[in-house]
Amino acid sequence: QVQLVESGGGLVQAGDSLRLSCAASGRTFSSYAMGWFRQAPGKEREFVAARSWTDTSTYYADSVKGRFTISRDNAKNTAYLQMNSLKPEDTAVYYCAAAHWGGASAQSNQYPYWGQGTQVTVSS
Helix, strand or coil, X not given: CCCEEEECCEEEECXXXXXXXXXXXXXCHHHEXXXXXXXXXXXXXXXXXXXXXXXXXXEECCCXXXXXXXXXXXXXXXXXXXXXXXXXXXXXXXXXXXXXXXXXXXXXXXXXXXXXXXXXXXXX
């Protein structure tokens, strides 16, 4: 089992960058696929990015491709989401999620473990 805590959210202007972090508990972080999802007010949670446990594959939503990068540091038990060229439509609560021995999946039901979320607000 793994526990996840996100940080790094905040209020930024359009065009700015932010890096979200997802700190994981436990000694087997390297065996977990990591995903990032977001939920804007009044909308359903949507997929943002994922990285497989093998660290060999990544997958991005079309809306963030080329602007966001998912990475991980297994030595620090931490996953990251680097967000560049932020847009007002990126405003949402961002959640990280984990799946043991998982692939880079866009399906939220493939991730049993979730963090509490961190707010990202992008002003125009």
